[in-house]
């Protein structure tokens with residue numbers, strides 16, 4: 001059927017993280033072997049039964065070159081709301097691309113745990129310092145209860161991924 005509708009405009013780049021909505025929740029996380037343990041406090045909560053009727057956090061399936069290979073599901077709490085509670089000596093650091101936002105993994109089992117976005121949030125986004133946390137490390141993980149959206153814009157941020 002003929003139509004004179006304009007093609008859809010490209011979607012605006014949404015903030016990778018929602019604004020806090022006053023309802024906070026805390027979560028424990030650990031790698032597959034349990035050597036590295038950490039916790040975070042975040043708002044809105046990740047699960048609907050914790051939101052007290054308000055909105056649920058929308059996590060991101062990030063399509064940057066690193067997250068695509070790791071299969072990471074990401075949220076971005078403030079750095080001050082993350083505690084590394086056990087096994088820091090087992091935490092390794094991987095630097096890629098700009099080499100300014102270290103990715104952390106477990107040196108024993110290889111799980112991708114988190115990325116420190118301090119350089120990015122301080123110098124590029126000019127906001128509060130944040131980390132990427134990989135929700136696949138949640139202690140009581142039930143991926144079916146997460147709200148997730150796809151995020152592609154990181155894929156196009158330079159430098160272009162090449163190995």
Ligand SMILES: [Zn+2]
Pocket residue numbers: 031032033034035036106107108109110111
């Ligand atoms: Zn481990």
Ligand SMILES: [Zn+2]
Pocket residue numbers: 062063064065066067068154
């Ligand atoms: Zn990513």
